[in-house]
Amino acid sequence: MLRVDHVMGFPVSVRIDDGAAEPEAATDEVFAWLRQVDARFSPFKPGSEVSGLDRGEVSADDLSPELSEILDLCEHYRIATRGAFDVRLPGRGFDPCAVVKGWSVQRAAELLSAAGATRFCVNAGGDVVAAGGPWRIGVRHPERADRTCAVLEITEGAVATSARYERGDHILDGRTGRPVTGLLSLTVVAATLTEADATATAAFAMGAEGVEWAASRDGCEVFVVDEGRRVFRTPGFPVAR
Template sequence: MTFTAVRQLMGLPVSLDLRDGTEDDAERVFAWLHEVDLRFSPFRMDSEVTRYDEGRIGADGISDDLRHVLALCQAYEDQSGGAFKAKLPGRGLDPNAVVKGWAVQRAAEMLRAAGVTRFCINAGGDVVTAGEPADGEPWRVGIRHPDDSHEVCAVVAVRDGAMATSAAYERGNHIIDGRTGMPAFGLLSMTVFAFDLATADATATAAFAMGVDGVEWAVEQPGCLVHAVDSNYRVFRSPQLPVLT
């Protein structure tokens, strides 16, 4: 039985497409993402992230989930040579780039544990899929054209995989290169295809922050395939990326 729904959570439109799931399955996903927002939003005065950032709770008082997220942030900061930073100078702790991928990947695992085998979650442009929407058919995931929200510039056939895109066309030049403290430049969009969304999202964000260097860097990350558009409108992609034409 198919169930689809959209909900505004974590400041994002979250679309669920469950081909063999129910409304109850969807509600569990939405409840989890709402909980994540309460606990991890840097914009909420009483979230665990804000309390930790302001020193109201110490490192030994945080949850295992936050400890895990902070470890992921540190790993991506190290791997990207500092281009990705959850804590920029003069700013509050913002682990959002890692939290979103991690939380939505956890939601996918909750669905699998509940016996849902064919689904697609799209959280504000970050996508995780399971199985096939119909027998023999992959999920056809479009990559938004950087200039036109009504066009896609590639379509990728995905089964049990995740895709995340980082770009400046939606919220302006808000991604900061942690190495310079300046807005990232050089790329129009960076899409990463990986087995799980935590990897895809963090890799796409860090690579976009690195600018043109991020393309080769992302390709070198284990298990990651890349589709990037640079500011000269050239596309660089992994030859193994299963694009449909």
């Protein structure tokens, strides 16, 4: 079955090909979870836990286990990038969306597995987590919306891309507060979408130096197009044959 809905500000598609005894119920659970995440962790909703924390109305002792986990992930990537990735930029509110998206969609995939699904694909605004492949996944050309610049193939795992083509210069270097330069798009393949999405965003925030950093991460394969239109990819990046 295939279902597409709009949640957390982008389209999400769930495709289940095999394994789930009740695929519709499993898909309902996925979208219910994603809507719950949006209500609890969106910085754009005044009543969310994230907004309450940002206003000082939620103390560290009162955090939910899920938000504590998200904060730990945010701090991990801030330290790992020496401040280039930072969800608390001066003059801006606390915004953990770069971590929440991959984390929540990975949890959604785990709900499908728990429901018995063995072959499925979840596509959340172009970031993908899949199982039971092979699955062929296109990487959008950073300057041509109607073209791909690579097609990869995975059996199980996740793919995430950070780029400037959808939202412009929306990723800022936390060390300078300025938009990132040097890269057009950066794609990461990893075992989970939590890792792939956060690594792609964190590496993009580092600019050109983020390419080597992402490539050095255990279990991550990387495909990059820089501002000079040069392409870099790690040897293990799973290009489709």
